[in-house]
Amino acid sequence: MRLKKMTMLMVVIIVVMFRHSNGLNMNYYIMTCPMVEFIIKNSVNSALRADPTLAAGLIRMHFHDCFIEGCDASVLLDSTKDNTAEKDSPANLSLRGYEIIDDAKQQLEMQCPGVVSCADIVAMAARDAVFFAGGPVYDIPKGRKDGTRSKIEDTRNLPPPILNSSELIKMFGQHGFTAQEMVALSGGHTLGVARCSSFKNRLKSFDSTHEVDPSIDNQFVKTLANTCNAGDNAEQPFDASRNMFDNAYYNALQRQAGVLSSDQTLMTDPKTRPIVNGYAMNQAMFFFDFQRAMIKMGLLDVKETGQVRQNCRKIN
Numbered sequence: 001m002r003l004k005k006m007t008m009l010m011v012v013i014i015v016v017m018f019r020h021s022n023g024l025n026m027n028y029y030i031m032t033c034p035m036v037e038f039i040i041k042n043s044v045n046s047a048l049r050a051d052p053t054l055a056a057g058l059i060r061m062h063f064h065d066c067f068i069e070g071c072d073a074s075v076l077l078d079s080t081k082d083n084t085a086e087k088d089s090p091a092n093l094s095l096r097g098y099e100i101i102d103d104a105k106q107q108l109e110m111q112c113p114g115v116v117s118c119a120d121i122v123a124m125a126a127r128d129a130v131f132f133a134g135g136p137v138y139d140i141p142k143g144r145k146d147g148t149r150s151k152i153e154d155t156r157n158l159p160p161p162i163l164n165s166s167e168l169i170k171m172f173g174q175h176g177f178t179a180q181e182m183v184a185l186s187g188g189h190t191l192g193v194a195r196c197s198s199f200k201n202r203l204k205s206f207d208s209t210h211e212v213d214p215s216i217d218n219q220f221v222k223t224l225a226n227t228c229n230a231g232d233n234a235e236q237p238f239d240a241s242r243n244m245f246d247n248a249y250y251n252a253l254q255r256q257a258g259v260l261s262s263d264q265t266l267m268t269d270p271k272t273r274p275i276v277n278g279y280a281m282n283q284a285m286f287f288f289d290f291q292r293a294m295i296k297m298g299l300l301d302v303k304e305t306g307q308v309r310q311n312c313r314k315i316n
């Protein structure tokens with residue numbers, strides 16, 4: 001009898017240990033869809049082998065999803081006759097990789113219909129993209145449910161590229177992040193590009209309404225201006241190794257070669273500068289903090305109840 005009670009207690013302890021806050025856990029699909037990790041990794045890897053620039057898109061997609069309405073795949077919903085979705089906001093410009101999510105979802109629906117949420121697919125795909133590009137490997141808790149709201153006006157909650165460090169600290173702080181976690185998450189810019197439209201405010205304008213941002217290196221300002229000569233949609237990589245997940249982004253900030261105001265400000269502000277210098281010097285520390293911050297971001301306002309969409313672009 002005592003033994004039975006002890007065993008029960010042990011089971012309870014183990015279950016509690018494996019449960020994450022928000023009812024998510026690492027082994028959420030172990031009985032219901034054991035192939036889930038494999039299927040998503042395969043979809044991500046085959047798409048990124050064909051186009052490595054999509055890795056940045058998948059990470060941005062997860063960030064965008066979690067910062068608006070929580071990590072509930074609201075970012076994937078298409079607009080309908082009576083609703084303009086987040087997707088159709090100008091903030092969507094760097095979002096790419098929807099086809100990868102659709103591909104993974106389609107295969108999952110064949111293996112285990114109605115089980116794996118689109119929100120979990122987005123979170124796992126971002127994680128797999130980080131690893132594919134040479135970043136840290138990490139496990140994430142799963143069990144998110146999909147949301148039903150996606151409104152264009154909600155995208156004003158995304159940080160615009162002109163924010164300064166104190167504004168970034170404040171905005172990320174509202175989501176429960178420390179300044180250090182904010183700087184680590186900004187390191188996601190180690191992958192991908194920015195468009196001229198998001199940094200041309202830092203360059204001298206033809207009508208002299210604004211002068212050159214003094215925090216840009218003298219040579220680098222020419223690089224940026226040159227990119228902008230090709231128009232507002234011209235792309236500038238955040239660092240020299242745009243498809244490689246490394247700490248080159250922080251090295252660029254040290255050289256005053258950050259692309260957006262919201263990048264370079266992390267080096268200008270004495271509060272965040274030591275963090276930038278730390279990550280520039282020690283890539284392992286950046287990787288460690290980045291994966292922890294990503295796991296934390298993946299838990300933002302997750303929904304424990306709700307639906308699992310059959311098609312990630314439409315509510316059921």
Ligand SMILES: *[C@@H]1O[C@H](CO)[C@@H](O)[C@H](O)[C@H]1NC(C)=O
Binds near residue numbers: 090093
């Ligand atoms: C982004 O929004 C614009 C309208 O602002 C829309 O035309 C475009 O198709 C959207 N892009 C994606 C990838 O959904």
Ligand SMILES: *[C@@H]1O[C@H](CO)[C@@H](O)[C@H](O)[C@H]1NC(C)=O
Binds near residue numbers: 269
């Ligand atoms: C950041 O911007 C805010 C509001 O625009 C301003 O009050 C603050 O002084 C700025 N901080 C720095 C460090 O420039």
